[in-house]
Every structure is written in C-alpha cells, then in structure tokens.
Amino acid sequence: MKFRNFSDLGWRVSEIGLGCWQIGWCWGDVSEKDARDLLKKSLDKGINFFDTSDTYGDGRSERFLSEVIKNTSETIYVTTKLGRRIRGTNYPKGYKQEPMEEFIDRSLKNLGVERIDLLQLHCPPIEIISKKETFEMMDEIVKKGKIAHYGVSVHRIADAVEAIKNPNVKSIQMVFNIFRQKPLEDFFKLAEKNNVAIIARGPLASGLLTGEINEDTKFAENDHRNYNINGEAFDLGDTFSGVNFEKGLEAVKALKRLVPDNFSLSQLAIKWILMHKAVTVVIPGAINEHQVDMNTESSNLNEISSLMKEVNSIYEKLIKPDVHHLW
Numbered sequence: 001m002k003f004r005n006f007s008d009l010g011w012r013v014s015e016i017g018l019g020c021w022q023i024g025w026c027w028g029d030v031s032e033k034d035a036r037d038l039l040k041k042s043l044d045k046g047i048n049f050f051d052t053s054d055t056y057g058d059g060r061s062e063r064f065l066s067e068v069i070k071n072t073s074e075t076i077y078v079t080t081k082l083g084r085r086i087r088g089t090n091y092p093k094g095y096k097q098e099p100m101e102e103f104i105d106r107s108l109k110n111l112g113v114e115r116i117d118l119l120q121l122h123c124p125p126i127e128i129i130s131k132k133e134t135f136e137m138m139d140e141i142v143k144k145g146k147i148a149h150y151g152v153s154v155h156r157i158a159d160a161v162e163a164i165k166n167p168n169v170k171s172i173q174m175v176f177n178i179f180r181q182k183p184l185e186d187f188f189k190l191a192e193k194n195n196v197a198i199i200a201r202g203p204l205a206s207g208l209l210t211g212e213i214n215e216d217t218k219f220a221e222n223d224h225r226n227y228n229i230n231g232e233a234f235d236l237g238d239t240f241s242g243v244n245f246e247k248g249l250e251a252v253k254a255l256k257r258l259v260p261d262n263f264s265l266s267q268l269a270i271k272w273i274l275m276h277k278a279v280t281v282v283i284p285g286a287i288n289e290h291q292v293d294m295n296t297e298s299s300n301l302n303e304i305s306s307l308m309k310e311v312n313s314i315y316e317k318l319i320k321p322d323v324h325h326l327w
Contacts, residue, residue: 001046019283024056062110079118162266188278211265
C-alpha cells in the first residue's frame with residue numbers, strides 16, 4: 001500500500017481507503033460477519049482511512065467502525081459525514097446545520113471515541129456553504145475538542161469551490177472516476193494550491209466500472225441501484241455516477257478492451273484515479289473480503305500513463321455529452 005499526505009495535518013493516509021456505505025445500507029443485505037471480515041481484511045491490506053456517515057444504516061456503519069477503533073493498535077483515521085440524518089428524529093429530509101453538535105454527540109457515541117478525526121459536512125446546499133456562520137460553528141466545535149478537523153462532502157464543483165474559501169476546510173469529498181472527469185478542468189488545481197485534500201468517492205460508478213454488471217443484472221429492492229436509478233431518493237450523481245445505464249455499459253465494453261493482462265477493470269478504474277496527484281485518497285466500498293483484496297491491490301500495480309489518452313477518449317465520446325455539465 002502506498003500513502004499520501006492529507007492536507008497539512010501531518011497524516012499519511014493509505015491512497016486507497018474504505019468507503020463504508022455498503023456496510024450500513026443501500027447495497028442489499030451485508031451480514032454482520034461479512035462487514036466485520038471485510039473491515040479486518042482492510043486493515044490487513046494496509047488501509048488506514050475509513051469513511052462513513054451517520055446515515056449509513058442510521059449509525060450501523062459507525063458502530064462497526066467502533067470495533068475497529070477499539071481493537072486495533074495501528075494508527076487509523078476515521079471520518080464521518082453529518083447533517084442529513086432523519087431516522088429516529090423529527091427533522092425534515094435534507095441537510096440541516098443547526099443540530100450539527102447533536103449529530104456529532106451521537107456519532108462520538110457510535111464510534112466510541114472522544115474526538116472525531118475528520119468531520120465532513122454531508123453535501124450541504126451552497127446557501128449553507130456560503131454562510132460564514134456555518135464554519136464559525138464548526139470552529140467552535142473544534143475548540144470544544146469534539147472534532148479535530150473538518151471538511152465538506154459535495155455534489156457539485158461549485159459547492160467545492162465555495163467551501164474551500166474557508167481556510168479551515170481541510171478536505172473535499174466528491175465523485176471522481178472515469179465517468180466523472182469534470183473536477184480535472186479547474187478544481188484539482190485550486191485544491192492543490194490551497195493544500196486541500198481530495199477524497200474521491202464512487203470510484204467504480206456504483207459497480208458499473210467493475211465490468212461485472214450487464215443488461216440482465218437485477219438489484220435487490222433495498223439497493224439504491226434499483227430505487228434511485230432516476231434520482232428519486234437522493235442525488236442521481238451517487239448512483240452510477242449519474243450515467244445512463246445503457247450508455248455506461250457501452251463505455252464499459254470499450255474500456256474492457258484496454259485492460260492490461262494483470263489488471264481487472266476495477267483495478268484499471270482505481271489506478272486511473274490514482275494517476276492524478278491531486279487525489280489524496282480514493283474510497284471504494286466493498287461487500288466482501290474479495291472486493292477489498294481486488295481494490296487494494298490497485299495501489300501496487302504499474303502506472304497506466306500509456307492508457308490515459310484512450311480511457312479519456314471513451315469518456316469524451318460516450319459519457320461527457322450527457323453528464324459533464326450536470327455537476
């Protein structure tokens with residue numbers, strides 16, 4: 001496993017982390033045993049960066065991570081995203097900044113820690129990001145010792161640009177993959193200039209870029225790739241990266257022709273992300289140990305500079321016209 005610097009915090013984080021959405025909900029049923037096994041495998045493979053949210057199973061994912069924190073002697077970094085919880089509350093759907101400290105207190109308990117390493121605002125609207133009071137509140141919570149640092153998870157580039165105007169925002173989490181290349185235009189340069197860490201989520205476009213999904217694939221009723229296919233439940237960009245399913249499969253067929261002999265398509269997709277030095281950590285999810293193995297091996301595979309032009313041309317031809325302008 002290779003490691004990268006995370007902003008100016010002195011952290012050396014595994015360039016491949018683990019996104020923990022899958023062990024919470026929305027990806028079919030992941031058993032407690034599978035969740036614990038894949039978390040152990042992640043540690044064994046050198047992962048030291050874990051990303052979750054209080055919305056993932058209403059704290060289920062956080063509680064699994066509390067076991068990891070308790071039982072490992074290794075230095076690990078656990079970040080959670082807060083602001084969108086509704087289950088078990090009377091709060092309306094959508095982002096809510098006012099009860100942030102309440103959400104933090106619950107996540108501290110779920111994680112079994114006294115301080116959260118990195119708290120990320122969970123995709124707030126730009127009118128929230130634009131208010132200085134939003135970050136003044138976060139600074140006060142830092143002073144209280146409940147969080148060490150904070151960042152912002154975003155849906156759109158414009159939100160990210162607005163967020164990093166605040167000097168205490170240490171990270172931006174965004175969808176970035178072969179099917180979502182807009183951050184390359186200007187934002188990555190801006191993030192590097194401001195020494196802001198980039199957490200790349202959705203690296204496999206909800207599984208499309210594994211090459212294991214086809215026209216006949218059926219998703220479970222409680223899998224977002226079933227019920228959010230048109231953005232009915234949350235932002236469309238977090239399901240298949242907002243790409244039309246049929247167009248995505250067409251692009252995958254083209255990409256498969258480029259995969260080197262010692263790579264899987266998943267590994268090519270992750271390595272493509274890691275070829276961009278502005279990315280600090282990519283956070284593929286997993287539902288079993290095998291997927292963790294496959295994803296983490298990407299760190300040790302040879303660089304793919306000779307393939308970048310061809311990969312990008314597939315995006316330009318098949319994907320960009322439909323989605324590039326949306327986020």
